[in-house]
Amino acid sequence: MLVGVAATALVLAVLVAGALWWLTRRVEGHDFVSRGVKLHYTDEGSGVPVVLLHGFAVNADLNWRLPGLTDALAEEFRIVSLDLRGHGLSGKPRDPGQYGFEMARDVIALLDHLGIPKAHVVGYSLGGIITLKLATTDPDRMWSASPLGSGWERPDDSAFLAAMDGIADALESGSGVPPLAASLGGARERPGLLHTLWVRALTRYLNDGPALAAMVRGLRGLSVHEDELRRIPIPVCSIVGTLDPMKPGVDAMVGVVPDQTVVYIEGADHLQAVRSPKLLEALREFLRAHGPRTSPRGDAP
Numbered sequence: 001m002l003v004g005v006a007a008t009a010l011v012l013a014v015l016v017a018g019a020l021w022w023l024t025r026r027v028e029g030h031d032f033v034s035r036g037v038k039l040h041y042t043d044e045g046s047g048v049p050v051v052l053l054h055g056f057a058v059n060a061d062l063n064w065r066l067p068g069l070t071d072a073l074a075e076e077f078r079i080v081s082l083d084l085r086g087h088g089l090s091g092k093p094r095d096p097g098q099y100g101f102e103m104a105r106d107v108i109a110l111l112d113h114l115g116i117p118k119a120h121v122v123g124y125s126l127g128g129i130i131t132l133k134l135a136t137t138d139p140d141r142m143w144s145a146s147p148l149g150s151g152w153e154r155p156d157d158s159a160f161l162a163a164m165d166g167i168a169d170a171l172e173s174g175s176g177v178p179p180l181a182a183s184l185g186g187a188r189e190r191p192g193l194l195h196t197l198w199v200r201a202l203t204r205y206l207n208d209g210p211a212l213a214a215m216v217r218g219l220r221g222l223s224v225h226e227d228e229l230r231r232i233p234i235p236v237c238s239i240v241g242t243l244d245p246m247k248p249g250v251d252a253m254v255g256v257v258p259d260q261t262v263v264y265i266e267g268a269d270h271l272q273a274v275r276s277p278k279l280l281e282a283l284r285e286f287l288r289a290h291g292p293r294t295s296p297r298g299d300a301p
Helices: 002-024 060-065 069-073 101-114 126-137 164-172 193-205 209-217 226-230 247-251 277-290
Strands: 030-034 037-045 049-053 078-082 119-124 142-148 236-241 260-265
Touching: 030 101, 037 069, 037 101, 049 060, 049 069, 049 101, 049 126, 060 069, 060 078, 069 078, 069 277, 078 101, 101 126, 119 126, 119 277, 126 142, 142 277, 164 209, 193 209, 236 247, 236 277, 260 277
Parallel strands: 049 078, 049 119, 119 142, 142 236, 236 260
Antiparallel strands: 030 037, 037 078
16 A cells, blocks of 8 residues: 555656646747846747747746747747746846836837847737737837737726735735736636636746736736727737637727737637637738738848
């Protein structure tokens, strides 16, 4: 019996070790400094440049490479994937003032660092919030904006922003937290069990809690007003699962953003949509249609 218990414990240990390796393995990339914070990125493929911005509590590899999107897009685009400040291999300041709009400025700093005049910007979840903000502040540096799994939250009455302090308090205490979407309330879909367990584990064990808390407190700096949405001069692509709690925010943009392509992935939630072949197909088609005619590596579009 003791042998059986020991064998079971060994198998569990191997599985846990394998899961940790799977979650933490990273592709070798590069670093640069944006306004005093070291940021990590990878740069691969060739063609029109596309900047990928990941979601809350993950990193560029978990969000984009693991589902196969990085490699698939790099077959025809120059793919620059950034670890957002507070995440992954990038610096993790613990001052809320170091987040918010600073996260959008990091993207422009990365383009400047790489000598890229213009790029498509694609963000998922938190990355989509940053992408939408950039479409209102720096559209001249973008061929298009694709906030995926992410919509527009009204800055005046959003439950999203009202719940941020509670989430930040929990992160500072060392507790894991549910997905940000769990705090949206209203008639939205609730995050699925797998999504909830995934984010709780990531925020408790594989991230810097105080840094994430500071990032959450700074999210108000990424707020966008309706009049700003109406003035976005570049094409916008929204792709979201029909079971994603962020879907109402996508619906709220319809008829407000002047040039918006909307794709719904039927039956997909927040975690499932990013792995859907339909998301890759729709995104690739959109990027092909809205880039420059020619742009070798994006250096001289």
